[in-house]
Amino acid sequence: MADHEDVDYPVLDERSLPAYLARMPEVASRLGGAPADWVVQEIGDGNVNFVFAVRGPGGDVCVKQALPYVRAVGAEWPLTPERTSFEYRALLEHGRYVAGRVPKPLHYDPHLRLLIVEYLGGLTVMRHGLVAGACYPNFAEHIGSYLAQSLFFTSDLALAGPDKRILMSLFHTNTEMCQIMEDMVFTEPYWDHPRNRCTSPQLDDERYQLQRDSRLKIAVARLKTQYLANAEALIHGDLHTGSIMVSLDDTRVIDQEFACYGPMGFDVGTLLAHLLINYFAQIGHGTPKDPRSKQQEWLLETVVEVWTNFRLHFCAFWETSGAGDAYPSLFFADPVGQTALAEERESYLDRLFIDTLGFCGAEIIRRIFGFAHTADFDTITDPDRRASCERSAIRMAHQLLVGPSQYQTITAVTVAARKFGEQFGGDYNK
Amino acid sequence: MADHEDVDYPVLDERSLPAYLARMPEVASRLGGAPADWVVQEIGDGNVNFVFAVRGPGGDVCVKQALPYVRAVGAEWPLTPERTSFEYRALLEHGRYVAGRVPKPLHYDPHLRLLIVEYLGGLTVMRHGLVAGACYPNFAEHIGSYLAQSLFFTSDLALAGPDKRILMSLFHTNTEMCQIMEDMVFTEPYWDHPRNRCTSPQLDDERYQLQRDSRLKIAVARLKTQYLANAEALIHGDLHTGSIMVSLDDTRVIDQEFACYGPMGFDVGTLLAHLLINYFAQIGHGTPKDPRSKQQEWLLETVVEVWTNFRLHFCAFWETSGAGDAYPSLFFADPVGQTALAEERESYLDRLFIDTLGFCGAEIIRRIFGFAHTADFDTITDPDRRASCERSAIRMAHQLLVGPSQYQTITAVTVAARKFGEQFGGDYNK
Numbered sequence: 001m002a003d004h005e006d007v008d009y010p011v012l013d014e015r016s017l018p019a020y021l022a023r024m025p026e027v028a029s030r031l032g033g034a035p036a037d038w039v040v041q042e043i044g045d046g047n048v049n050f051v052f053a054v055r056g057p058g059g060d061v062c063v064k065q066a067l068p069y070v071r072a073v074g075a076e077w078p079l080t081p082e083r084t085s086f087e088y089r090a091l092l093e094h095g096r097y098v099a100g101r102v103p104k105p106l107h108y109d110p111h112l113r114l115l116i117v118e119y120l121g122g123l124t125v126m127r128h129g130l131v132a133g134a135c136y137p138n139f140a141e142h143i144g145s146y147l148a149q150s151l152f153f154t155s156d157l158a159l160a161g162p163d164k165r166i167l168m169s170l171f172h173t174n175t176e177m178c179q180i181m182e183d184m185v186f187t188e189p190y191w192d193h194p195r196n197r198c199t200s201p202q203l204d205d206e207r208y209q210l211q212r213d214s215r216l217k218i219a220v221a222r223l224k225t226q227y228l229a230n231a232e233a234l235i236h237g238d239l240h241t242g243s244i245m246v247s248l249d250d251t252r253v254i255d256q257e258f259a260c261y262g263p264m265g266f267d268v269g270t271l272l273a274h275l276l277i278n279y280f281a282q283i284g285h286g287t288p289k290d291p292r293s294k295q296q297e298w299l300l301e302t303v304v305e306v307w308t309n310f311r312l313h314f315c316a317f318w319e320t321s322g323a324g325d326a327y328p329s330l331f332f333a334d335p336v337g338q339t340a341l342a343e344e345r346e347s348y349l350d351r352l353f354i355d356t357l358g359f360c361g362a363e364i365i366r367r368i369f370g371f372a373h374t375a376d377f378d379t380i381t382d383p384d385r386r387a388s389c390e391r392s393a394i395r396m397a398h399q400l401l402v403g404p405s406q407y408q409t410i411t412a413v414t415v416a417a418r419k420f421g422e423q424f425g426g427d428y429n430k
Numbered sequence: 431m432a433d434h435e436d437v438d439y440p441v442l443d444e445r446s447l448p449a450y451l452a453r454m455p456e457v458a459s460r461l462g463g464a465p466a467d468w469v470v471q472e473i474g475d476g477n478v479n480f481v482f483a484v485r486g487p488g489g490d491v492c493v494k495q496a497l498p499y500v501r502a503v504g505a506e507w508p509l510t511p512e513r514t515s516f517e518y519r520a521l522l523e524h525g526r527y528v529a530g531r532v533p534k535p536l537h538y539d540p541h542l543r544l545l546i547v548e549y550l551g552g553l554t555v556m557r558h559g560l561v562a563g564a565c566y567p568n569f570a571e572h573i574g575s576y577l578a579q580s581l582f583f584t585s586d587l588a589l590a591g592p593d594k595r596i597l598m599s600l601f602h603t604n605t606e607m608c609q610i611m612e613d614m615v616f617t618e619p620y621w622d623h624p625r626n627r628c629t630s631p632q633l634d635d636e637r638y639q640l641q642r643d644s645r646l647k648i649a650v651a652r653l654k655t656q657y658l659a660n661a662e663a664l665i666h667g668d669l670h671t672g673s674i675m676v677s678l679d680d681t682r683v684i685d686q687e688f689a690c691y692g693p694m695g696f697d698v699g700t701l702l703a704h705l706l707i708n709y710f711a712q713i714g715h716g717t718p719k720d721p722r723s724k725q726q727e728w729l730l731e732t733v734v735e736v737w738t739n740f741r742l743h744f745c746a747f748w749e750t751s752g753a754g755d756a757y758p759s760l761f762f763a764d765p766v767g768q769t770a771l772a773e774e775r776e777s778y779l780d781r782l783f784i785d786t787l788g789f790c791g792a793e794i795i796r797r798i799f800g801f802a803h804t805a806d807f808d809t810i811t812d813p814d815r816r817a818s819c820e821r822s823a824i825r826m827a828h829q830l831l832v833g834p835s836q837y838q839t840i841t842a843v844t845v846a847a848r849k850f851g852e853q854f855g856g857d858y859n860k
Contacts, residue, residue: 155659156659161605162608165604166603168598169602172599173596175596178595182591214766217767224755224757229585230659231661328617328621331650332647340645344651
């Protein structure tokens with residue numbers, strides 16, 4: 001056992017894991033051979049949890065254990081170890097609909113706060129791949145389906161009222177993780193919170209304006225109110241490109257600790273935010289020899305395709321599987337009703353598009369001015385260059401927050417992204 | 431004990447109650463004297479629960495016991511006896527803020543599903559009073575405050591995110607009672623559900639049109655979606671005039687079994703619906719000798735004042751006690767921010783007004799075409815006369831559902847109510 005005096009349950013490590021896993025027949029048989037044959041390797045980014053790959057002669061598993069604090073910081077930053085139980089529950093619930101897009105959960109140990117899932121061999125964290133310049137041609141289709149499935153089928157469009165209320169009741173107890181989002185996404189970036197940081201002094205002017213922009217803060221407060229009260233679907237709750245594992249032909253969504261019932265636009269908007277963040281960052285990563293212009297095109301195409309695929313799949317699910325209590329199918333059984341419902345589906349998705357753009361803007365802002373930044377920008381070592389890329393992203397985010405309805409289509413958003421990219425960060429990779 | 435073979439817990443009656451109550455020191459001392467001195471009287475309307483008034487030499491209490499079915503119907507209509515526990519929890523939660531407007535809860539017995547509350551001597555069920563022609567001059571102020579207090583202080587405007595999530599988690603388990611509302615308010619009236627009834631054949635044309643009005647059904651489905659997903663505040667959940675006890679100088683809200691986290695407009699709209707229902711019904715109750723025109727004026731004034739008082743109190747609470755997580759006060763600390771937040775408060779209430787009108791319309795419709803009707807209309811014995819009053823209400827409700835934003839003010843709503851009243855039911859009391 002590792003030495004963690006401040007944790008009141010055993011903390012497993014490379015040495016102790018095999019004996020623990022050997023007691024679980026399903027896991028042991030998946031690994032094959034004997035415990036002595038199993039190779040354990042710590043693979044977590046090391047910040048929050050312990051994550052191990054365990055490889056046996058028959059197969060592999062991934063083991064994730066939570067401590068009651070942020071691992072990299074220690075006991076000064078407590079973090080509920082219950083987060084792993086919400087990850088497990090979300091994997092089970094989402095797994096009913098998107099089995100191929102999340103790792104298969106194999107075991108959850110509530111005493112050790114330890115989760116065992118399928119090991120995703122051959123996949124990399126999407127953000128790392130994007131920063132290195134990679135494109136993933138199947139990603140937009142995979143994640144568009146994932147979003148439609150995970151959100152539609154856990155919403156009132158698919159579920160009976162009582163079944164959804166029981167799920168809401170369960171996930172509403174994920175209070176501590178939700179509060180992190182309430183604070184870090186919707187609150188801290190808009191005042192001088194001590195843990196905020198940004199590229200300074202280059203972006204001091206932007207930060208100054210941001211914190212005095214009442215129109216912007218009203219928009220953010222409305223989005224926060226939605227996050228707090230509008231329980232549309234079981235959302236992943238932190239769907240950035242670091243929570244996605246990819247290869248050229250596979251896409252998996254991981255790290256469901258922030259799962260809760262919330263607005264659908266939060267997941268869709270967060271994902272689009274990180275694609276746009278990478279787009280603006282690529283302008284800074286580009287060099288005359290490697291201008292990354294193809295990847296930039298792919299990123300903007302992907303923004304369009306993610307939304308388009310999501311919308312198409314969502315509408316199709318509603319048409320074929322809209323058995324939930326929200327829009328009773330018997331209201332709309334005749335041809336006139338069918339037409340009205342078809343129009344309402346489009347109208348519903350139009351409203352969701354506006355929500356999505358707002359949440360997208362909020363996510364971009366908090367990744368530049370809040371505590372948690374992204375490798376996309378942070379790996380641009382020249383601060384002037386980084387700041388000019390970030391400035392493009394800030395201007396885009398501002399428009400998405402205060403005037404989302406000026407964007408009639410997702411293509412209009414990418415046209416604006418291109419414009420902001422050229423305006424502030426366009427010189428570096430030419 | 432009464433004989434209830436199909437109930438797996440003791441069902442108390444006039445004879446067994448005193449011995450049971452004697453075991454509770456707080457209740458016994460409130461009643462005073464000895465159990466033999468206590469007079470027990472069944473006072474429930476007899477439909478759903480057993481309700482007893484217990485009077486002792488020192489004071490009185492009210493005892494309410496739930497069976498696992500609707501009392502008047504029997505085991506064929508099961509109804510969760512857990513409803514009493516939600517009533518108790520709602521009395522505790524709302525009681526923190528509106529103590530003077532709900533009966534004080536004294537004891538809850540989870541085994542017997544039995545709730546003991548303060549007895550409201552001298553008060554009558556508001557609907558009975560209204561049907562008999564009474565006016566309650568303090569009602570609009572009392573209920574406007576009640577609505578503002580109960581809704582504001584249980585919302586994200588007043589509560590911290592984690593505290594509200596725990597409350598949502600608790601009340602979301604009130605699935606069975608919520609499903610009754612989902613079905614009876616938002617679904618059944620819009621198709622030929624077997625338990626629907628209406629004044630027929632007089633209103634057959636209205637029913638026919640209603641069930642074929644796709645625009646109306648889309649509006650109702652949107653409201654239902656709000657009821658299912660938009661957890662703005664702890665709502666009473668069934669705030670009609672039969673859930674309110676009144677005297678000339680007191681007002682109390684009872685029967686919180688349908689309490690849940692839902693849209694604020696549901697409570698406000700339901701209450702306004704029943705004031706309007708009574709207004710339209712009074713046209714039918716009026717006679718040349720007793721035209722009830724003063725009461726009609728009072729009802730329309732009360733509609734205006736309930737909303738106006740609610741809005742004023744709600745805004746004032748937000749200004750003085752807006753410590754919740756939704757609109758962080760530190761966003762709006764400077765004068766510019768203060769102005770922006772003041773504008774947003776008005777804008778928030780404008781949106782809530784539109785929600786309220788929609789829910790008001792849905793409640794009126796379901797009380798005319800659904801299963802549960804009101805004594806207001808039902809006591810108009812001449813079916814032609816009743817139907818013409820109901821027709822006025824239907825036309826009003828239709829406008830509230832399909833075009834709520836045409837009403838800029840609550841006064842405009844009462845102007846329309848007067849017009850509809852004169853158009854269809856205006857002849858009887860002249």
